[in-house]
Amino acid sequence: MSDPPITLAHVTNAYWTVLDTPIGPLLVAGTDQGLVLVGFRAEEAVAARALESMGRRLGCIPERDPAALAPVTEQLEAYFAGTLKEFTLDLDWSLTTGFNRRVLRELAAGVRYGAVVGYQDLADRVGEPDAARAVGSAMGSNPLPVVVPCHRVIESDGGIGGFGGGLEIKRQLLALEGVLPAPLF
Template sequence: METPIGPLLVAATDEGLVNVGFRADEATVRRAVATMGRRLGGEPVEDAARLAPVTEQMEAYFAGSLKEFSLDLDWSLTTGFNRRVLRELAAGVPYGTVVGYQDLADRVGEPGAARAVGTAMGANPIPLVVPCHRVVESGGGIGGFGGGLEIKRTLLALEGVLPAPLF
């Protein structure tokens, strides 16, 4: 899927959206699809109808007209602590807001786990929809981002958290 932040790989199962991948060039897509096939136990099939709600909502998000995704999600590519943190992020950090790594750790009852929250963000299989770009350093820094800091800044600017990049 072509977007203002570059090509994205979007993948869904019968349960819902299972993966969003940044910088989806041909080699990246091939590797991601093979990995998903192994982890999910099946051969991927291209199905535009299944992905239509995803692409429609992502297009609306990038156009600025969608503030909250309403997609079924398949959480099967994440487990344990990471899943708990990502579910809290999805449910509790709305469009146009940010949360610190430490605050998110506190919210899931693990006050000493700010670094582990960072690891969970880096392992998020459904970025954008599960908005790991909204997690920042408690001291005011932007923090890291698996898609790259330029994409994180662009997404935060789209949501009105940061000023739009000058160039």
């Protein structure tokens, strides 16, 4: 099943904040439709670039508003504390389209906390058995990591695979979920 045609609607309200987490500062941004962006290593310059790019793509100027993102930050804090196993946030898929969106939606819906899936398996699930490499590209362009759990996608032979946030963060997230042993130091 393909996505409906995408028309770029200008978003009038976008909000952001930076959350301190065990994997470093995360930029979280949302619109009136839901969470739209999660960014790793959100030091000031990185966050500014991500927000400028997001604002261009959405047709708005994001405002810093931690209160508007309270449900997001509460769920992320609970996830990192080990007490939340499933996010129940509204998601705004505006920053992804086509095949990537299909793959990310399948990942979000079909790969639960503490489980992993291979790139090939995910390609098969979206009806594109020759697209395992394209699944890797979709993971790399995921605008909603952690919440849409691209860290749960591994190589078909069991290797950890790549990760846009870096392999150390992927290992930490998989350890948090009990897939890998916790790092020794």
